[in-house]
Amino acid sequence: MADQSASFKDKFSTAIGRFSGSRFVRAIMAAGYSVITFSIVGAFFLILTVLPTAFPIPGFAAWYAGTIGRFTNVFQVIYNSTMGILALVFSGTFTYTYTQIYRDEEHLNLEPLNGLMMFLMAMFITVPQLVWKNGSIQFVQSLNKANIIGGGYAVSTSGITRIASVGIFTGLIVGWITVQIYRFTIKHNWQIKMPDSVPAGVSNSFSALIPGFCVAFVVGAINLALVMVGTDLFKVLYIPFSFISNIAxxxxxxxxxxxxxxxxxxxxxxxxxxxxxxxxxxxxxxxxxxxxxxxxxxxxxxxxxxxxxxxxxxxxxxxxxxxxxxxxxxxxxxxxxxxxxxxxxxxxxxxxxxxxxxxxxxxxxxxxxxxxxxxxxxxxxxxxxxxxxxxxxxxxxxxxxxxxxxxxxxxxxxxxxxxxxxxxxxxxxxxxxxxxxxxxxxxxxxxxxxxxxx
Known part of the structure; x- marks a missing residue:
C-alpha cells in the first residue's frame, strides 16, 4: 500500500508538473504578470474617482466635487486606457510569449513581434459586429443608449467594448490560433526568404507575409461562417467563458x-x-x-x-x-x-x-x-x-x-x-x-x- 501511495503521488506530481510546465500555461502566466502594471496604474486613477465613497467624512464629498471631482472624466479616460484595453494587453503578451517559447524550444524562425502583430490583426477581425442581411454582410448599427454600436464597434464610456476585459478569452483563443498557424507555415517553409544582404527588419516583415495572409484568411473565414448563421466568433467563444465565470x-x-x-x-x-x-x-x-x-x-x-x-x-x-x-x-x-x-x-x-x-x-x-x-x-x-x-x-x-x-x-x-x-x-x-x-x-x-x- 505504501508503494502504491508513493507511486500515485509521483505520477500525480509528474502529470501536474507537466501541465504547469506546458507552453500554453507558461505563456498565460506571463500574460498574467503583464497586466499587473496596467491594473495598478488603472487602480490608482479609479481610486481618485471613488474617494468620496472610500472616505465618507462629513464635508469631504462637497470639497471633492469642487476640486478633484472636476477632473473625474480625465481619470476615467486614463483608467480606460489601462483596463479598457485589457484583452489586447493580456492576450497580446500571451501571443508574444507563446511565439517566443516555440521559437526557442523548437528552433524555428519565428519572430515574437510578428506573432504579436498578426494577433492584433486577427483580434480586430473579431471586434466589429457584423450581420448577414439582404444578401450581404453589413455592419451592425445601434443608437440605443444601452447598446451604442457604430460601424460594428460597440462603444461606451469605457471605450471599445470587445477589447476590454470581456474579450480576454476570445483573445487567448485567437492568439493560440495565430501562433499555431504561424508555426505551421514556418515549419512547412511557407515564407518569403530574402537575401542575407537585406536588413533584418525588412526580412522579418516579408517572412511574416504568407503567415499573415493565412491568419487573416482562417480567422476571417471562421468569423464569416458564424456571421452567416446569426452569430460571430466573439459570441461563440464568450459562451464557455461566461459559463465558467458564472460557476467560479x-x-x-x-x-x-x-x-x-x-x-x-x-x-x-x-x-x-x-x-x-x-x-x-x-x-x-x-x-x-x-x-x-x-x-x-x-x-x-x-x-x-x-x-x-x-x-x-x-x-x-x-x-x-x-x-x-x-x-x-x-x-x-x-x-x-x-x-x-x-x-x-x-x-x-x-x-x-x-x-x-x-x-x-x-x-x-x-x-x-x-x-x-x-x-x-x-x-x-x-x-x-x-x-x-x-x-x-x-x-x-x-x-x-x-x-x-x-x-x-x-x-x-x-x-x-x-x-x-x-x-x-x-x-x-x-x-x-x-x-x-x-x-x-x-x-x-x-x-x-x-x-x-x-
Missing part, C-alpha cells in the same frame, strides 16, 4: 478553487500558479464589470485580500504564533524566519520547513483554514456588509491594506483582518498539537544524547 462566481465554485489550490500545494505543486492560469481572465473581467455596476465577488484578487492571507494555507496568524507561542525549538525558529515574509503573503519557509507539504498531520488545517476565511469573505461581500471588489491590489500587499485597496473601503480592511483571525482559529488546535508532539520528540532526543554522553 458561486460560493461552491469559489470553494472548489480554494480546495484545489491547497490540494495541489500539499503535493508540493504550486497550486496558486496552476489555478490562476484558469481563473485570471475571469477575475479581471469581473473586476471591470464591478466598476460599471455588476456585483461579482470573484473579482480582482479576492484570494490574497481575504483568503490566503500570509500565503497559501492562510498561515499569517499561525506564523506569528510559531514565532512567539510555540515551545518547540524547530517551530519557533521557523516562525522567526517566516514572520516577515508572511506579512507579504510569502510562506515557502513554512510550506517546506514545517513542513506542510506531504505532512498528513497538517493537511486538514492547511485546506480548511483558507476555506473558512473564504466563506467569511464571500458572505461579507455578497451580503453587502463589505463593498464589492473593484481594484486589484498587488499580491504581496499586507493584511488590512490589501482589503482596503481591493474594495476602496475601510470595511474591506477590517474584513481582511477578520479573515486572518478566522483562519488562525482553525489552525490553532492543530498547530498546538503538532508543537507538543515535536517538543516531546526534541526532549526525548536531548535526554538520549545526555544519557549517551554520561
Amino acid at each position: 462566481d458561486t460560493w461552491w465554485g469559489f470553494l472548489i478553487i480554494i480546495f484545489l489550490i491547497h490540494f495541489l500545494w500539499w503535493f508540493g505543486i504550486h497550486g496558486a500558479t496552476i489555478m490562476s492560469s484558469f481563473y485570471t481572465p475571469i477575475v479581471l473581467a469581473n473586476m471591470a464589470a464591478n466598476v460599471h455596476g455588476a456585483n461579482h465577488f470573484f473579482a480582482g484578487d479576492p484570494l490574497n485580500a481575504f483568503v490566503i492571507i500570509g500565503g497559501s494555507g492562510a498561515t499569517l496568524g499561525m506564523a506569528i504564533w510559531l514565532a512567539w507561542g510555540s515551545k518547540s525549538a524547530q517551530l519557533r525558529s521557523i516562525g522567526k524566519v517566516e514572520i516577515v515574509p508572511a506579512l507579504f503573503n510569502i510562506n515557502e519557509p513554512i510550506l517546506f520547513g514545517l513542513p506542510i507539504v506531504y505532512n498528513i498531520q497538517l493537511i486538514i488545517p492547511f485546506i480548511c483554514a483558507p476555506l473558512a476565511s473564504g466563506v467569511v469573505g464571500y458572505l461579507a461581500v455578497t451580503s453587502g456588509l463589505v463593498p464589492k471588489i473593484i481594484l486589484q491590489q498587488p499580491w504581496p500587499t499586507p493584511v488590512g491594506l490589501s482589503g482596503f485597496i481591493a474594495t476602496a473601503s475601510w470595511k474591506g480592511a477590517v474584513l481582511s483582518v477578520v479573515c486572518a483571525l478566522v483562519a488562525f482559529v482553525v489552525w490553532y488546535p492543530f498547530i498546538r498539537h503538532y508543537d507538543r508532539t515535536l517538543l516531546k520528540h526534541e526532549q526525548a532526543t536531548e535526554a538520549q544524547e545526555a544519557a549517551e554522553q554520561n
Whole structure:
C-alpha cells in the first residue's frame, strides 16, 4: 500500500508538473504578470474617482466635487486606457510569449513581434459586429443608449467594448490560433526568404507575409461562417467563458478553487500558479464589470485580500504564533524566519520547513483554514456588509491594506483582518498539537544524547 501511495503521488506530481510546465500555461502566466502594471496604474486613477465613497467624512464629498471631482472624466479616460484595453494587453503578451517559447524550444524562425502583430490583426477581425442581411454582410448599427454600436464597434464610456476585459478569452483563443498557424507555415517553409544582404527588419516583415495572409484568411473565414448563421466568433467563444465565470462566481465554485489550490500545494505543486492560469481572465473581467455596476465577488484578487492571507494555507496568524507561542525549538525558529515574509503573503519557509507539504498531520488545517476565511469573505461581500471588489491590489500587499485597496473601503480592511483571525482559529488546535508532539520528540532526543554522553 505504501508503494502504491508513493507511486500515485509521483505520477500525480509528474502529470501536474507537466501541465504547469506546458507552453500554453507558461505563456498565460506571463500574460498574467503583464497586466499587473496596467491594473495598478488603472487602480490608482479609479481610486481618485471613488474617494468620496472610500472616505465618507462629513464635508469631504462637497470639497471633492469642487476640486478633484472636476477632473473625474480625465481619470476615467486614463483608467480606460489601462483596463479598457485589457484583452489586447493580456492576450497580446500571451501571443508574444507563446511565439517566443516555440521559437526557442523548437528552433524555428519565428519572430515574437510578428506573432504579436498578426494577433492584433486577427483580434480586430473579431471586434466589429457584423450581420448577414439582404444578401450581404453589413455592419451592425445601434443608437440605443444601452447598446451604442457604430460601424460594428460597440462603444461606451469605457471605450471599445470587445477589447476590454470581456474579450480576454476570445483573445487567448485567437492568439493560440495565430501562433499555431504561424508555426505551421514556418515549419512547412511557407515564407518569403530574402537575401542575407537585406536588413533584418525588412526580412522579418516579408517572412511574416504568407503567415499573415493565412491568419487573416482562417480567422476571417471562421468569423464569416458564424456571421452567416446569426452569430460571430466573439459570441461563440464568450459562451464557455461566461459559463465558467458564472460557476467560479458561486460560493461552491469559489470553494472548489480554494480546495484545489491547497490540494495541489500539499503535493508540493504550486497550486496558486496552476489555478490562476484558469481563473485570471475571469477575475479581471469581473473586476471591470464591478466598476460599471455588476456585483461579482470573484473579482480582482479576492484570494490574497481575504483568503490566503500570509500565503497559501492562510498561515499569517499561525506564523506569528510559531514565532512567539510555540515551545518547540524547530517551530519557533521557523516562525522567526517566516514572520516577515508572511506579512507579504510569502510562506515557502513554512510550506517546506514545517513542513506542510506531504505532512498528513497538517493537511486538514492547511485546506480548511483558507476555506473558512473564504466563506467569511464571500458572505461579507455578497451580503453587502463589505463593498464589492473593484481594484486589484498587488499580491504581496499586507493584511488590512490589501482589503482596503481591493474594495476602496475601510470595511474591506477590517474584513481582511477578520479573515486572518478566522483562519488562525482553525489552525490553532492543530498547530498546538503538532508543537507538543515535536517538543516531546526534541526532549526525548536531548535526554538520549545526555544519557549517551554520561
